[in-house]
Amino acid sequence: MEKHYSVDDLLFLMAQLRDPQGGCPWDLKQNFASIVPSTIEEAYEVAEAIDAEDFEHLREELGDLLFQVIFYAQLGREAGHFDFPRIVDTLVRKLVRRHPHVFPSGELRGDNRADAIDEAQVKKNWEAIKAEERRAKGEAGTLAGVAVGLPALTRAGKLQKRAAGVGFDWPSVDGALAKIEEEVAELREAIAAGDAPHIEEELGDLLFSCVNAARHLRVEPESALRGCNRKFERRFTAVEQELRRQGLQPGDASLDELEQLWNLAKEQG
Structure with a gap:
């Protein structure tokens, strides 16, 4: 029968890697800060495997x-x-505390009889409990505790969601879409004025407004942009392949020629 390692085995392996006598030199050099980039990279690779529905790869990435x-x-x-x-x-x-509808006794294996509750109430309770936890940590502001290190699109959505929770929000997506149009106009004005710092600011406002629209549409902006990236990559690769079939490189083609090939790639998906 094939042996399956356990979490205890993984903990033992890690201790051996960090053993000053005979451990791995690279692992011994690491500290909390030095492995943060690897942690972020691994999280994105998990997301990529899920997007591709590559579950064999997902097991490895997890x-x-x-x-x-x-x-x-x-x-x-x-x-x-x-x-x-x-x-x-x-x-x-923390999870027991945040799920009182599942663990009303406050204990993992206590006398728990799940209360009848819908998803909307679960989310409302969850946010209320998290807000209480933040207050206990001295984080009293509505926007307190939203991690600065998050990807900017994700952090924008979380900030907007917090503000919406206290009523600072458009009543519908129409307001968010109108704001996008307003920000596009302001970006055009900044470009016309040649004001570089203002251009960057207005472009940031436009991206922030796009995230707001995504939130109203219940679309995860990071996921939407990842999908767009994959689509662009697929179509541009098709353009390159067609050019190579003709014995050309992308730099050998005119913009009009590239545009024609791009439109053909769009028709194919």
């Missing part, structure tokens, strides 16, 4: 992402901050 948590846990244990069991304990306690 393992890579889990390894990041294990690495932080080892660093935390060595520094005396926390260890993996404490991470798990904190997570379980």
Whole structure:
């Protein structure tokens, strides 16, 4: 029977990698800050595998992402901050606290009889509980606690969602779309004036307004943009392939020729 390793095995492996006597030189050099870029990269690779519905690859990428948590846990244990069991304990306690409709006793394995509740009420309760947690941490502002390190599109959506929660929002997507048109006009004015700092500011306002429209339409802007990137990549690759079939490179073709090939690629998807 094939042996299957466990989380305990993974923790042991990580400790061996960080063992000053015989561990891996690269792993021994790392610290909390140095592995952050890898953590972000692994999270995006998980998202990419999900988008592609490549579940064999997803299993591998989820393992890579889990390894990041294990690495932080080892660093935390060595520094005396926390260890993996404490991470798990904190997570379980938080999730039990945030799901009172599932765990009304406040205990994971207590006398729990799920209350009848719809998804809208679940979301409302979740946000209320998170807001209480932020207040307990001294984060009293409506926008407090929205991580600065998030991708800008994602952070814009979270900031807007928080503001909408206290009534600062367009009543419908029409207001958001009108704001996009307004920002396009202001961007054109800045371009006409040749005001570089103002151009950047107005372009930021336009992107922020697009995120607002996406939120009203219940579209995840990062996901939408990833889809657009894949579409552009697919179509431009088709243009390149056709040019190579003709013995040409993209730089050898005129803009009109590229446009014609692009339109053909669009017709094919």
